[in-house]
Amino acid sequence: MQINNNSTLRRFKTCARSYGFLDAHCHLADSRISANLEQELSEAKEAGISCFISSALCQEEFKWHQNQNISQMKWTAGIHPYYEKSSDDDFNALIKLCDIKKIIAIGEIGLDGRNDDQKWQKQILLKQLDLAQNYDLPVVFHVVRKYYELYKLLKKNFPKIRGYLHGFNASMEIAELLSKFDLAFSLGCKPPKKEVLEFIIDRGFFLFETDAPYQKPVDDKNDFNHLKNLMWVVDKVSQVSGLEIDVLQRMQSKAFESIFDLKLDLSRN
Numbered sequence: 001m002q003i004n005n006n007s008t009l010r011r012f013k014t015c016a017r018s019y020g021f022l023d024a025h026c027h028l029a030d031s032r033i034s035a036n037l038e039q040e041l042s043e044a045k046e047a048g049i050s051c052f053i054s055s056a057l058c059q060e061e062f063k064w065h066q067n068q069n070i071s072q073m074k075w076t077a078g079i080h081p082y083y084e085k086s087s088d089d090d091f092n093a094l095i096k097l098c099d100i101k102k103i104i105a106i107g108e109i110g111l112d113g114r115n116d117d118q119k120w121q122k123q124i125l126l127k128q129l130d131l132a133q134n135y136d137l138p139v140v141f142h143v144v145r146k147y148y149e150l151y152k153l154l155k156k157n158f159p160k161i162r163g164y165l166h167g168f169n170a171s172m173e174i175a176e177l178l179s180k181f182d183l184a185f186s187l188g189c190k191p192p193k194k195e196v197l198e199f200i201i202d203r204g205f206f207l208f209e210t211d212a213p214y215q216k217p218v219d220d221k222n223d224f225n226h227l228k229n230l231m232w233v234v235d236k237v238s239q240v241s242g243l244e245i246d247v248l249q250r251m252q253s254k255a256f257e258s259i260f261d262l263k264l265d266l267s268r269n
């Protein structure tokens with residue numbers, strides 16, 4: 001077979017291009033970040049982070065995201081089980097965002113054991129999982145102390161779910177259970193124990209996130225988490241796994257592409 005030199009070269013250049021990291025979960029609309037957005041983004045870019053998946057938790061934040069023109073940002077929207085401004089009233093606005101193709105996933109949605117309104121949480125979660133299925137969108141999960149309940153609910157109703165578990169830091173037993181689904185583990189500033197982390201790296205389907213301004217690194221003295229701290233997470237995973245940063249970067253890109261079925265431009269621009 002004759003090789004077309006031009007297209008081969010082009011493909012090679014694309015592969016060899018230096019990719020930046022993706023922050024798979026952050027909150028750009030939170031006033032702690034949005035008040036200083038330009039600086040936050042430029043410090044992150046300096047550190048090697050070139051793309052952000054921002055999470056919108058209520059109608060006010062849906063609007064904020066719609067009004068932005070940030071080329072490095074994609075966003076997700078969902079009714080959060082614990083966030084005080086999230087409510088049932090956001091559901092119609094969420095459908096609209098799906099209709100006009102503004103969001104790349106439904107989330108963050110899930111179950112949170114810190115609240116005693118478990119019945120409502122389950123109802124609104126099921127409604128949103130239906131929505132994700134109808135619009136063929138991935139899901140970003142927020143789970144606190146309710147991983148096993150989520151497992152049962154997904155197994156029974158949505159075994160073909162795709163997406164990721166944001167800020168995953170649960171036990172090995174839970175990691176193994178949830179690995180049965182097409183869900184990636186998104187690793188943040190509070191990563192799971194070493195053996196769980198090794199299991200996740202071996203499985204090879206993971207992302208990195210800051211969840212900024214939430215979840216700052218343990219030894220960080222700042223008031224809140226910053227976007228540039230994604231590299232703290234990457235370094236930590238690199239130390240535990242012994243894998244080079246560029247290997248982790250390629251693994252993350254692969255996971256991203258398989259979840260979203262699209263290619264974000266991760267090149268440094």
Ligand SMILES: [Zn+2]
Pocket residue numbers: 025026027055108211214
């Ligand atoms: Zn979050």
